[in-house]
Amino acid sequence: MDQVWISLKNTLGDLITTVESVNVWDILDILMVAFLLYYIIKLVRDTRANQLVKGILLLLVLYAVVTTMPFKAMGFIMKALLQVGAFALVVVFQPELRRMLEKVGRTKLPFGLFSAGGQDERQQLEVRRMIDEVAQACESLSRHRTGALMVFEMQTKLGEIIRTGTVIDAYPSAEMIGNIFYVGSPLHDGAMVIRGARLYAAGCFLPLTENNDLSKELGTRHRASIGMSENSDAIVLVVSEETGVISVARNGVLTRNYTPETLGDYLRANLLPQENAQSEHRLPFRRAKK
Incomplete structure (x- = not known):
């Protein structure tokens, strides 16, 4: 029981130290990552890429499980899939990627940058x-x-x-x-x-x-x-x-x-x-x- 309390105390101490070391740039970094993830989820939610993301997450979980166990053949296959998969995804989901990039490109920028101007x-x-x-x-x-x-x-x-x-x-x-x-x-x-x-x-x-x-x-x-x-x-x-x-x-x-x-x-x-x-x-x- 004493060992559990010591471990818990050390964990809390590490957490407090980490929180105290957070600065403005760290907070800004976290907000930017959160916004990026939200935007990506919003873009892929109503497309075939929605199923793609689920498949990628499943493969990553499977890869993590395989690498922790002595499965040499399965480990080789999973590693090859991840290496070749990135190129295959660009080809197979080219329409979805193009559509997402077009949506990003249509995002209105401040001060009318790249805008053709209003109507007279x-x-x-x-x-x-x-x-x-x-x-x-x-x-x-x-x-x-x-x-x-x-x-x-x-x-x-x-x-x-x-x-x-x-x-x-x-x-x-x-x-x-x-x-x-x-x-x-x-x-x-x-x-x-x-x-x-x-x-x-x-x-x-x-x-x-x-x-x-x-x-x-x-x-x-x-x-x-x-x-x-x-x-x-x-x-x-x-x-x-x-x-x-x-x-x-x-x-x-x-x-x-x-x-x-x-x-x-x-x-x-x-x-x-x-x-x-x-x-x-x-x-x-x-x-x-x-």
Whole structure:
């Protein structure tokens, strides 16, 4: 019993000594590591990398167990796996790594560093007009059950997507949008890309989501909208050909049942920096079923 108390006393003494030796730099170091771990967990939580992290932790635990025991063959295999695994992970999970780096790159920096600057009055007026034309077009498309897919480019440039379609580079109108998505149009099956306030391209191909837990009632357009929003910060607008329902995908989440009015509010709140509509939080939408 005396030995236990001596051991406990020594442990407490070492702990007190360690705490007393902590300085401001140590605290800052701990906070930075904690923030880094939190950010990494937040990034990988909703991707395939979530399962990857669990697998890596399991391998590390297994490696620790093997190295403490006289398992020569198993130890050799585990060591080889850890050496080659880092290169294999970069190849296999290249899309996830790219997506995470893009999210880090889209993080807003102080003082507007690397920023292209805010919109001037003329640009804001053009964006407002574009939003009005899009909302008007969606009202007509929804009423006539005409499918449509529109991508609003944000910070991430969509040059790769634009190259798969036809460049138009014109000011949009409700009539032009309706003609593009008319069933007889050669561009109606692809997506329209809006850059700034201009209808920049049409007939573009979007990546489909790899999420297999989505509702079976969602068609190819909806899956393409979610896939595009998973791979960029773009806002993707969908009009269902079967139901006429207007939906918006952003950050991998599909929100449904917009009206032309609430759609206009949402776009103004997200495409015009000075807007304070906060329509994402107060409007009665429902997200896509899983």
